[in-house]
Amino acid sequence: MATMNMSLPDQLKRFVDEEVREGGYASTSDYMRDLIRQRQRAKAEELLRRLIAEGLASGPAEPVTKQTFEQMRKELREHAAREAD
16 A cells, blocks of 8 residues: 655644544544545546436437447457558
8 A cells, every 4th residue: 555645734634633533534544545535436426427418418319239239340340450550
């Protein structure tokens, strides 16, 4: 596990210490890891919302058939062949 040091003004240090006590965290490091995980989840949720919105804005859905996948495979093979040249 990597180590990271940080400096905080006294007011923020007191706030973090209070959060650790009130939140039942084992340590300041535990609290910071939780904050980072919360931010990671928030960013993932934000991306998911954006992708859903893009999907909804892209128009009506089209049925996916065996031919759809065959066409996708064909296009992928063509793309790979162009990249190999």
